[in-house]
Amino acid sequence: MELKLKTISKSGILQAIAKAETYRYLNEPEETESICRDVLAVDANNQVALRLLGLAIADQFRGASCDRCSEAESVFQRLADPYERLYYTGLLHERRAKALLRAGEPPRMLVPLFEVAMTYFEQAASIRPEDNDDAILRWNRCVRLLLSLPRTEREGAVELDVADGAPVG
Numbered sequence: 001m002e003l004k005l006k007t008i009s010k011s012g013i014l015q016a017i018a019k020a021e022t023y024r025y026l027n028e029p030e031e032t033e034s035i036c037r038d039v040l041a042v043d044a045n046n047q048v049a050l051r052l053l054g055l056a057i058a059d060q061f062r063g064a065s066c067d068r069c070s071e072a073e074s075v076f077q078r079l080a081d082p083y084e085r086l087y088y089t090g091l092l093h094e095r096r097a098k099a100l101l102r103a104g105e106p107p108r109m110l111v112p113l114f115e116v117a118m119t120y121f122e123q124a125a126s127i128r129p130e131d132n133d134d135a136i137l138r139w140n141r142c143v144r145l146l147l148s149l150p151r152t153e154r155e156g157a158v159e160l161d162v163a164d165g166a167p168v169g
Helices: 010-025 029-042 047-059 069-076 082-102 107-126 134-148 151-155
Strands: none
Touching (some): 010 047, 029 047, 047 082
16 A cells, blocks of 8 residues: 555645644644645645644654654744734743653743743734634733742743753853
8 A cells, every 4th residue: 555645625624624624623632733734735825724733843842852843833933913923922931931840841941931922922923813812822822931930930930042941152
């Protein structure tokens, strides 16, 4: 048997997107990712598939060096809407920081990642659609998380290279 990917029909995209969303709700990001890649193979600029793909990749973050942060960021940069690009890039950095925290990284190492996320959320909030407070809600969650850290962890934060999470200098 030849192992070759098959192409879905353009008329099946909406149903495939619905399945991808269902798998994401069921916490099966690998399934979501696979479906989104199938959709993007026939509609390379499908905004819903791009958004779901970036989220599915971020859902797989474990706080390891093999997390595909730059891949998720490049997916989010393909979003056409400036608000969505900013919001989802902020979400990416927030999720990366949370994954690293769960993996046991010292909080002082992660404060800069949360701050980067908050910068994106702040920029997104400044251009948000009317009645869309998502960026503000994410900002507030980051603030609450940072305030829950011991003061010494917040004040002793190191500067990180956002691209790879390594200390600068």
